[in-house]
Amino acid sequence: MKFKAFLTDNGVSLLDKRFLPALEKMGKICHLYLTRDHVYFLHNLLNGDGIQCIAQFRKEALFDEYRLSSQNDDRISFAIDLSLLHRALHSIISIYTEFSASDSGVPGGNSAPNHIQIKLVKKLPPHSQQPMPFLTFETKGYKSAVIQDVPISKPLSRSDVLELQAALDMAQDLPQTLIQVPDMHQLQNFVEKMKNVGDVLSVSISKYGDLHLQVSTSLITLSAEFRKLSVIGEQAQSPTDDQNLSAQSRTRIALQRGDAMTVQVSVKHFFKSLQCHAAKPDCAFYGIAQQGACLTVVFQFFIPGTHQTDKAISLHCRLPVLDPGAS
Numbered sequence: 001m002k003f004k005a006f007l008t009d010n011g012v013s014l015l016d017k018r019f020l021p022a023l024e025k026m027g028k029i030c031h032l033y034l035t036r037d038h039v040y041f042l043h044n045l046l047n048g049d050g051i052q053c054i055a056q057f058r059k060e061a062l063f064d065e066y067r068l069s070s071q072n073d074d075r076i077s078f079a080i081d082l083s084l085l086h087r088a089l090h091s092i093i094s095i096y097t098e099f100s101a102s103d104s105g106v107p108g109g110n111s112a113p114n115h116i117q118i119k120l121v122k123k124l125p126p127h128s129q130q131p132m133p134f135l136t137f138e139t140k141g142y143k144s145a146v147i148q149d150v151p152i153s154k155p156l157s158r159s160d161v162l163e164l165q166a167a168l169d170m171a172q173d174l175p176q177t178l179i180q181v182p183d184m185h186q187l188q189n190f191v192e193k194m195k196n197v198g199d200v201l202s203v204s205i206s207k208y209g210d211l212h213l214q215v216s217t218s219l220i221t222l223s224a225e226f227r228k229l230s231v232i233g234e235q236a237q238s239p240t241d242d243q244n245l246s247a248q249s250r251t252r253i254a255l256q257r258g259d260a261m262t263v264q265v266s267v268k269h270f271f272k273s274l275q276c277h278a279a280k281p282d283c284a285f286y287g288i289a290q291q292g293a294c295l296t297v298v299f300q301f302f303i304p305g306t307h308q309t310d311k312a313i314s315l316h317c318r319l320p321v322l323d324p325g326a327s
Contacts, residue, residue, distance in 0.1 A: 011062030175287030
């Protein structure tokens with residue numbers, strides 16, 4: 001089982017400035033899953049408890065000279081503490097920057113380009129007689145090298161990798177209707193207020209492009225409606241006779257017509273999913289899975305300077321529903 005690669009400058013920026021800060025807010029521990037062509041950061045795919053979060057990168061988006069081999073069809077996965085990973089990466093970046101600056105001032109300098117290497121190793125920790133696995137960062141200067149070791153779990157067995165892959169395949173299924181929420185800050189501010197009202201959030205999504213959010217207690221009901229949003233997938237023409245109806249009435253009629261679905265989720269889960277905004281997506285889409293199995297949030301990234309989707313990067317969350325029969 002071997003893995004070795006060099007982080008690109010773009011990969012360093014994506015991980016350090018955007019994705020690791022966002023993924024840390026999803027949960028401290030995740031599975032890092034390496035395949036021939038992709039790198040995944042996966043939350044809660046095996047235990048099914050809490051928000052499932054799937055961040056996927058084509059290997060070229062993060063690495064150069066990507067070398068991977070294992071007896072599990074060249075697939076390797078292990079659990080890792082994201083805070084330790086981020087801390088080690090941030091530290092090695094600082095040293096890498098210092099080395100790059102100092103090497104450039106050396107007469108006849110360091111002819112070899114300075115890179116950050118990442119690899120899987122086994123080492124004997126202090127006061128231990130049992131070698132342990134680590135994900136190691138290394139950068140070399142003109143006269144020295146610096147290494148940062150991040151402890152990881154024992155790599156998953158073949159059966160566990162197959163189970164993880166099956167869970168990933170299932171989690172990649174997207175709802176038949178997705179609606180775009182262009183103003184994430186507005187949504188975040190509203191959900192911030194909802195946190196102080198109740199614990200259960202009712203989310204309704206229609207094929208007309210309407211998103212309705214509501215939290216209720218015995219004393220108060222707080223709701224918000226976003227109308228005529230962009231729709232991807234199955235859509236329908238909004239009825240012309242519902243303009244003067246209340247949001248609740250429009251939602252109820254859309255549900256009766258089979259043009260909408262509704263689920264109940266944890267307000268805390270919904271708010272946590274919004275923390276993925278730290279990864280700096282360009283927009284987000286919401287949808288409800290078939291039979292109301294979960295609420296899905298898909299974050300879209302554009303190629304810099306364009307409005308074209310960057311297919312090398314993807315990030316989405318699946319929020320568990322509190323009442324599957326609500327839809």
